[in-house]
Amino acid sequence: MNAVTPSPKLHDCRDAFVAVLERLGADNPKIVAVCNDSVGSSKLGGFKAKWPERLVNVGIAEQALVGVGAGLANGGLLPFVCGAACFLTGRSLEQIKADIAYSNANVKLIGISSGMAYGELGPTHHSIEDFAWTRVLPNLPVVAPCDSIETAAAVEWAASYDGPVFLRLSRVGVPDLLPEGHKFELGKANLLRDGDAITLIANGTVTHRMVKAAAILAEQGIEARVLNMATVRPIDVEAVVAAARETGAILTAEEHSTFGGLGSAIAEVVVAEAPVPMKILGVPGIFAPTGSAEFLLDEFGMSPAGIAEAAIDLIARKSSRT
Amino acid sequence: MQPNDLDRIARQIRLRDLQAVFEAGAGHIGGEMSAIDILTALYFRVLRIWPDQPKHPDRDRFVLSKGHVALALYVTLAKRGFIPEEEVATFLKPHSRLNGHPNCNKVPGVETNTGPLGHGLPVAVGMAKAAKLTGATYRTYVLTGDGEMQEGSNWEAIASGAQFGLDNLTLIIDHNRFQQGASLKDTNNLAPFPAKLEAFGWDVTEINGNAMDEIVPALEKRGSRPHCIVAHTNKGHGISFMQDKVDWHHKVPNAEQYKIAVAELSEAL
Incomplete structure (x- = not known):
């Protein structure tokens, strides 16, 4: 695609x-x-x-x-x-x-x-x-x-x-990322880019950052899958399991604490159904310092470059397991 | 139905409630006994309801905000035909529809789930406001405990009720003067209530909440502002040794006490 x-x-x-x-x-x-x-x-x-x-x-x-x-x-x-x-x-x-x-x-x-x-x-x-x-x-x-x-x-x-x-x-x-006329389906992720090296999953304001990170990775010859997962509950189990099995690593990012949010919901599925290396980006369990949302997202590693870097680290972990 | 008939029904409900508490080994008998006369007047005289059509759009709404006296509501609903009378025996049993606080998705006649205190009145304000917006003619009644009025959410709703001009809303405060562990007076004494409600823009009527000839006219009173009935009641009303004793908030009678209580309530029948 x-x-x-x-x-x-x-x-x-x-x-x-x-x-x-x-x-x-x-x-x-x-x-x-x-x-x-x-x-x-x-x-x-x-x-x-x-x-x-x-x-x-x-x-x-x-x-x-x-x-x-x-x-x-x-x-x-x-x-x-x-x-x-x-x-x-x-x-x-x-x-x-x-x-x-x-x-x-x-x-x-x-x-x-x-x-x-x-x-x-x-x-x-x-x-x-x-x-x-x-x-x-x-x-x-x-x-x-x-x-x-x-x-x-x-x-x-x-x-x-x-x-x-x-x-x-x-x-x-x-x-805007999704096509005009897009219909919302509860609990269904949207495939924004396909790839087999890793899956990047986000929602809300962070999804476009994932898309941009995937473009950076592609320049380095790394094809990442990108899923927009607006629905946190019920989580799209099928898309998560497919991502784990087909790409072997999952990186999530959200404008939320790393505790208990989208990444956690995905991890619950991954652990039970298809364990693979994962990393959850978000606000790392602290009260954020002063700054705009855009500044803070960058600060917490969710700039496109920061996400790409985390993806490369995660892919390395995946390789070291085999 | 006249006050004498209502009194008889209230005593029957008290007796069934007592039996169910004894059999289940749990309940909130003190607050159930204080509220049963009000529930009886509502369900057997005041509320426009159709037990075979519990979701009828024109039904009057009743919200039991003091959800811990659910058993008194279940017995009343059973007697009024919303649920089978024999179902009361399942109270608190595994998978019973009748758990310790009422569930609107399981029990016909229950409008919203309560249990945590301070929830019923804001929801009742929304119900009454909906009637104003749609032109529906139903009225909304909500019963709170007096201790429950310590929850700040109630005062948010009291302000909204006045602001929205909800003359179709009646709040009944079951003022039995006791909360779980002590008297209201020794805890966080909001009494007297009337001046406070009046200051928020409500009409207030003070009654003996265990006297049918005072309860019925108060519930049927209509005015141009939201209406609060401060119902002076007795915790454990109808059972001599329970009356006005804080211990009987959720104590369960032993066999001997049960026998005495049954005798007292039966005698009154």
């Missing part, structure tokens, strides 16, 4: 989210947006202008945010509950567990500005624990789209899916 080429233009995926929400909202009066004073940061201004009564703002009160969302769903509405991912998941985790996941409420949780999108604001505002916190909850799919096209497709899918969803979005600009 031909490798995907990142678009030159960068997109804030929140724009794709609200564009789809407003399009669906025009046809479906049951769609309501729920927020915690986050009209601006969730980009819900357009939705509010169109349907002010359908924008339910509970104020700075995240426990009520999620509980009210569950109640709105019980009353027959289709709530998109929006808030900064750090507060939505951290402050309201027990509401997400009891009111949403355990109650199986048809609520879409939209975590805005996840990862280190609030970079310089510091670790209080970073949401690098949310995969770990949410992916252990039954009934709750966890999805982090890689570009504006996948974001739009995932929002459309979430609206039609009968059950809770956690959609993890960023505000950091990313290039």
